[in-house]
Amino acid sequence: MLRVELRKRRGNFTLDVAFSAPTPGVTALFGRSGCGKSTLISLIAGLLPADGGRVTVGEDLLFDGTRHVSVDARHRRMGVVFQDARLFPHLSVRANLEYGTRRLAREAARPIAFDDVVSLLGLEGLVARRPHQLSGGEKQRVALGRALLAQPRLLLLDEPLASLDMARREEVLPYLERLRDAFSMPIVYVSHQFDEVLRLATRVVLLDAGRVVADGDIATVSRDPRLRAIVGPDSVGAVVAGHVERVDASGLAGVRVGDAEVTVELDGAVVGQRIQIQVLARDVIVASELPRGLSVRNVVAARVVSVTPDAGRSVMVELDIGGASTLLARVTARASDELALVADKRVWALIKAVSLRGHAFGVPAA
Amino acid sequence: MLLSPEETEAVALSLSIAARSVAFNLPFAIAVAWLLTRAQFAGRTLFDAFVHLPLVLPPVVVGYLLLVVFGVRGPIGGWLYEHFGIRLAFTSTGAALATAVMSFPLVVRAIRISLENVDRGLEDAARTLGAGPIDRFASITLPLMAPGILAGAIIAFAAGLGEFGAVITFAANIPGETRTLPLALYTALQTPDGDAMAARLAAISLSLGLAGLLIAEFLSRLMRRRLGR
Numbered sequence: 001m002l003r004v005e006l007r008k009r010r011g012n013f014t015l016d017v018a019f020s021a022p023t024p025g026v027t028a029l030f031g032r033s034g035c036g037k038s039t040l041i042s043l044i045a046g047l048l049p050a051d052g053g054r055v056t057v058g059e060d061l062l063f064d065g066t067r068h069v070s071v072d073a074r075h076r077r078m079g080v081v082f083q084d085a086r087l088f089p090h091l092s093v094r095a096n097l098e099y100g101t102r103r104l105a106r107e108a109a110r111p112i113a114f115d116d117v118v119s120l121l122g123l124e125g126l127v128a129r130r131p132h133q134l135s136g137g138e139k140q141r142v143a144l145g146r147a148l149l150a151q152p153r154l155l156l157l158d159e160p161l162a163s164l165d166m167a168r169r170e171e172v173l174p175y176l177e178r179l180r181d182a183f184s185m186p187i188v189y190v191s192h193q194f195d196e197v198l199r200l201a202t203r204v205v206l207l208d209a210g211r212v213v214a215d216g217d218i219a220t221v222s223r224d225p226r227l228r229a230i231v232g233p234d235s236v237g238a239v240v241a242g243h244v245e246r247v248d249a250s251g252l253a254g255v256r257v258g259d260a261e262v263t264v265e266l267d268g269a270v271v272g273q274r275i276q277i278q279v280l281a282r283d284v285i286v287a288s289e290l291p292r293g294l295s296v297r298n299v300v301a302a303r304v305v306s307v308t309p310d311a312g313r314s315v316m317v318e319l320d321i322g323g324a325s326t327l328l329a330r331v332t333a334r335a336s337d338e339l340a341l342v343a344d345k346r347v348w349a350l351i352k353a354v355s356l357r358g359h360a361f362g363v364p365a366a
Numbered sequence: 367m368l369l370s371p372e373e374t375e376a377v378a379l380s381l382s383i384a385a386r387s388v389a390f391n392l393p394f395a396i397a398v399a400w401l402l403t404r405a406q407f408a409g410r411t412l413f414d415a416f417v418h419l420p421l422v423l424p425p426v427v428v429g430y431l432l433l434v435v436f437g438v439r440g441p442i443g444g445w446l447y448e449h450f451g452i453r454l455a456f457t458s459t460g461a462a463l464a465t466a467v468m469s470f471p472l473v474v475r476a477i478r479i480s481l482e483n484v485d486r487g488l489e490d491a492a493r494t495l496g497a498g499p500i501d502r503f504a505s506i507t508l509p510l511m512a513p514g515i516l517a518g519a520i521i522a523f524a525a526g527l528g529e530f531g532a533v534i535t536f537a538a539n540i541p542g543e544t545r546t547l548p549l550a551l552y553t554a555l556q557t558p559d560g561d562a563m564a565a566r567l568a569a570i571s572l573s574l575g576l577a578g579l580l581i582a583e584f585l586s587r588l589m590r591r592r593l594g595r
Contacts, residue, residue, distance in 0.1 A: 047490050073493045086491040089593045090509045099505075100495035132593075150495045 002154055002186045006043045006053035007065070015039055015210040018053075021154070021186040021203070028197040028218075029190045031207035032230055037190045038083075040207070041158045044188070045080050046073035057153050057186075079147030083159045085139040087131035093142050094127040100150025110151055112183070117145045120182055121175050137168040141175055148179070154186040161196060169196075176200055181362045194231050198239060198278050199359045206230075218276065223318065223328055233311045237280035238328040240321075244273045244360075252297075255358060258323030260300040262351070266358040275358040284329035285350035286317060288339045297353035302327065304345045307336060317341055319349050327351075369570075373563065375542055376550035377570060379458065383533075383546055384526030386462035388519050391473050395518065396511075399477040418471045425468060429535025432464055436536070454536075461537035461544040465529040472525060473518040480514020481507070513589040517582055524578030528571060547571050 005018040015036045021027035029037050042048040044055060052065030062071045087096050097114065104110065118124055121141045131139060140160050147155060160176075161169045173196070180187060180200060191197050197204060197218070204221040206214035214224045221227055222239035242257035244266070253266040255275050264277055291299065302319035305326065310316040315336045319327040327349055331341075341347070369377070401407075402414055420428055436443035436454045446452040454460035484507050492502045530548040537544040539553065551567040554560035 045494055047493065073490075074496050074498060076494075077496075078494060080491070080494040082487065082491065084487065086485070086487050088488060088492070088506060090512075099492070099497075103496035103501070130592075146495065 001058060002044075002188065003054070003056045004040075004044055006040065006050045006055065006063075008039065008043055008048070008051050010039070013210060015043070017207070017210070017212050019205045019212055019215055021188050023058075023154075023186045024180075024184040025203065026180050026187045026189050026201040027203040027205060028201035029188060029205050029207060030194070030197055030221075030227075030230075031192065033192055035207045036210040037192075037207055038158055041080070041156050041188070041190055045078050045156055046071065046076050047080075060153075077150070077152050079150060079152030079155045081140070081143045081147050081155070081157045081160045083162045085131075085136075085143040087134075087139055087142055087146070089131050091131075092127070093123070093129050093131065093134070096131065096142060097123070097127070097145050097149055099146060104151060108151065112148050112151055114149060117148050120178055121145045135168065136164045137171045140164070140172050144175070144179060148183070152185070154188070155183075156188050156190075158190045159192070161191075161193070173199060177360075192230075194227075194235060194278075198276060202241075202276075202361070219325070222278065223326060233330075234282065235280070236316075236328060236330070237278045237283070238326055239276055239278045240325045240327070241274065241276050242325075244269045244271050244275055247271060252353060253358060258321045258325035260298075260321055262300070262356070263297040263353040264356040264358040265354060266360070269358070269360065274361040276361065277356050277358050279327055279351055279356065281316065281328040281330040283351060283355040284319075284327055286319070286329050286331055286335075286339065286341065287348040287350060288345075290348055291350065294350070295352075296350045298349075298351040298356075300327075300349045300351070302347050302349045304341050304343055304347060306343055307341050309333075315341075319347070321349065369566070370563070372541070373550065373567060373570075376545055376547050376567065377574075379542070379544075380527045380546040380548075380574075383458060383462045383465055383544075384523045386459070387465035387469060387526045387529075388473075388522050390462060390466040391470055391522055392515065392519060395470060395473040395477050396508075396515065399474050399481050402474070403478055403481045417474055420468050421471045425529070425531025426535050428467055429464055429532040432460075432467065432532065432536040436460070436463065456538050456540065456544070458537070458543050461533045461546065464532040464536040465526040466522075468529050468532050469522040469525045473522045476518030476521060477511060477514050480511040480517075483514075484510045510593070513586050513593070516589065517586050520578055520582035520585070524575050524582070527574055527578075547574075 001023055002021040008015045017040055029040065031037055043050045050063060050065060055063040061069055062076050063069060121144060123141060123145055126134060126138055126142065161172055189200055202218055204218050205212055206221055206227055213226050214221050218239045219241060228236045240257045242255040244253050245256050245261060246254035247269045251265060251267060252263050253269040254261045254263055300321050302321045305318040305320050308316050310330055313333050314330050315333050317329045317331060319329060321327055329349060398417055433455055434440055438444055438447045438453060438455060443454055454463055488506050489502050492506050497505060528548050533544060533546065534549060539545050539549045547567055547570065551564050554564040554567060
């Protein structure tokens with residue numbers, strides 16, 4: 001477990017943040033550009049001196065402002081991957097990968113082996129090359145491998161995909177998922193793209209103007225109005241988590257979410273796997289009676305929790321679908337009035353299976 | 367074109383003195399470039415100006431100041447002579463020192479530009495991977511500065527072949543000891559019937575200078591390619 005409590009003043013910008021990241025799992029630091037995410041990573045890694053606070057990993061104290069403890073960055077054993085990869089241009093990929101390993105104390109344990117990292121990140125064909133011969137996605141994979149081979153106790157990933165185009169991001173994301181599932185260490189993932197967070201993280205720390213404004217599991221934070229303000233109205237949607245119950249030949253999977261079974265498109269799903277799904281608020285239809293003869297795959301019994309005004313002429317309806325799972329639905333104010341949506345009313349939530357994409361976490365124990 | 371023994375001697379001496387001046391220069395130039403780029407200290411601007419003085423001073427003034435400081439009665443020269451029996455004034459080592467002082471600002475400039483272009487982010491990355499300050503400098507910063515260091519060294523070498531004023535003032539014009547190409551050329555011009563020799567020496571100077579500049583350009587391209595720029 002990484003525990004962070006840090007303060008830093010820079011000009012008229014003040015960062016004052018406290019959060020923790022459990023082992024294992026990905027904790028996302030999410031926020032707009034300029035909210036202090038990268039500064040926070042530099043402070044945690046010890047590359048920037050903090051004004052005050054405390055950083056611990058498990059039992060180890062790495063920084064304490066009041067006791068004047070500050071372990072140098074080179075002894076913190078934090079694997080950092082930067083937005084711009086920062087591979088050493090004069091060294092081969094192999095020498096880059098081994099840079100940290102070579103600097104470990106002779107007696108230090110090396111549980112993360114070179115060959116394992118190379119095969120996990122698909123670097124087999126790259127080790128003999130030089131950094132300038134790599135694509136952006138390949139550079140980031142090498143940077144991840146280099147950080148891992150220094151045998152870190154945790155990973156700090158500072159927007160590792162931000163400098164890549166869409167296609168390259170899609171190429172690197174599966175490797176990040178594999179890395180998350182393969183290593184038991186806290187991973188802090190900085191991003192301003194919610195789809196990346198959805199695929200990788202189970203916990204989200206929401207930052208705004210140098211402060212933590214929300215902190216919790218992704219399902220809870222996904223419904224936070226302050227997140228809505230950051231991602232924009234079209235990307236608002238509750239995240240729900242569940243486990244795969246059935247997989248059919250056509251690639252549709254039945255996922256148990258709360259009391260309902262939700263059908264989603266999911267490639268290569270395995271029964272028992274944990275799945276995260278974002279249900280966009282604009283894709284949810286609310287019905288006051290059970291409809292018949294519809295193509296919609298997912299018709300879920302729900303209870304209205306709240307109805308709050310939203311952007312324009314619409315309202316945001318929060319729907320409890322049982323098992324501590326909640327959906328958000330955006331409907332027009334007029335529809336809400338006609339259906340008489342008020343708290344505790346029983347309704348049906350309709351969601352097209354093709355509008356849902358599940359993201360798998362880990363492989364279930366056989 | 368066959369050279370007389372005198373001319374061969376002047377060329378060999380020039381090459382040797384220029385090479386030694388580069389060797390004197392590099393460690394100090396790297397240290398000074400690092401101070402001027404990375405360190406914050408009081409009087410930095412004054413120090414910067416002091417380093418660049420040889421560019422604007424008449425070479426004779428530099429030679430005179432060297433005599434004052436490094437001559438056998440000077441504070442440093444006297445100490446060296448007393449304790450180690452080393453005499454700099456009027457020797458080829460002294461000529462190399464005078465040459466080094468004259469080309470020092472050129473070398474510092476070249477190295478400084480290359481150091482300014484080194485991405486500090488790479489040093490940060492090395493730090494998170496467990497490298498200490500000296501290790502980071504040796505394994506990351508110095509190799510990335512290499513093109514600038516090389517360029518500085520070659521420019522200093524080429525310029526060092528032709529240093530005149532400071533050398534003749536501090537080290538005099540001693541055949542076989544400090545009579546380098548330009549000094550030999552000057553001497554030839556003072557001698558009756560020396561015209562042919564002066565022309566040959568001028569041609570040699572020209573070719574050596576041109577070759578130095580071409581080699582510098584070629585090597586710096588090669589290094590850039592290796593760094594992928």
